[in-house]
Amino acid sequence: MVNPPAETGHPWARRVVLLGPPGAGKSTQAGHLARHLGVVHLPSGALLRQAAEANSPTGRALASILERGELVADDVVVAVVMPALAHAVSSSGGYVLDGFPRDLAQAEVLGTSAGEGLAPQVVVYLEVNPNASLKRLLARASRQGRSDDSLQTIERRLKVYREETAPVLDHYSQAGIVVTIDGEAPAHLVSEQVLWRLRLE
Ligand code: AMP
Numbered sequence: 001m002v003n004p005p006a007e008t009g010h011p012w013a014r015r016v017v018l019l020g021p022p023g024a025g026k027s028t029q030a031g032h033l034a035r036h037l038g039v040v041h042l043p044s045g046a047l048l049r050q051a052a053e054a055n056s057p058t059g060r061a062l063a064s065i066l067e068r069g070e071l072v073a074d075d076v077v078v079a080v081v082m083p084a085l086a087h088a089v090s091s092s093g094g095y096v097l098d099g100f101p102r103d104l105a106q107a108e109v110l111g112t113s114a115g116e117g118l119a120p121q122v123v124v125y126l127e128v129n130p131n132a133s134l135k136r137l138l139a140r141a142s143r144q145g146r147s148d149d150s151l152q153t154i155e156r157r158l159k160v161y162r163e164e165t166a167p168v169l170d171h172y173s174q175a176g177i178v179v180t181i182d183g184e185a186p187a188h189l190v191s192e193q194v195l196w197r198l199r200l201e
Contacts, residue, residue, distance in 0.1 A: 009200075016198075019178075021158065033191075052066055123178045128184050
């Protein structure tokens with residue numbers, strides 16, 4: 001099948017990556033989009049938190065990394081995420097990933113799966129400026145008491161995003177598959193924009 005040009009949207013897309021800084025609303029939007037597409041939503045942070053609950057040395061090591069807001073080693077993340085991804089594609093025909101790939105090495109792994117039909121077709125980038133992102137994370141910290149949402153951890157996560165994840169956006173931009181959305185709008189408008197830009201509505 002020949003893909004239509006980008007300006008006509010991506011109504012055929014079933015494998016989607018959501019990118020954006022911490023606090024951009026990736027998880028909310030990814031869940032909404034996945035329901036709309038009828039594919040599995042894969043939030044890498046939640047998958048890792050689940051793996052960290054295992055009462056094993058690996059589980060405990062993982063838990064302490066998550067609590068410090070540092071990135072989990074690529075091989076560990078890949079071992080958790082890739083099987084879930086393959087399962088999502090075989091069971092639902094696609095996925096909406098959020099939180100992965102977080103760095104270029106992970107993007108590379110996802111890219112080399114192209115032959116097996118696992119690589120993303122579209123990357124939705126939720127653009128949120130760093131101040132807005134910081135404010136949202138602080139608000140979430142006081143609402144949910146998430147243990148990785150302390151000020152120090154939040155600052156570390158934003159720094160990790162700038163240094164490790166921003167290059168992933170450049171990588172996909174060069175591939176011409178990025179759709180940029182204003183992530184600072186209210187959540188329901190962001191959802192509408194995502195569907196509109198992918199021409200799913
Ligand atoms: P999130 O829920 O996406 O904010 O992720 C929470 C935490 O999980 C992050 O601060 C990282 O420690 C870890 N994490 C999630 N996804 C990845 C990934 N793709 N690579 C490395 N660490 C990750």
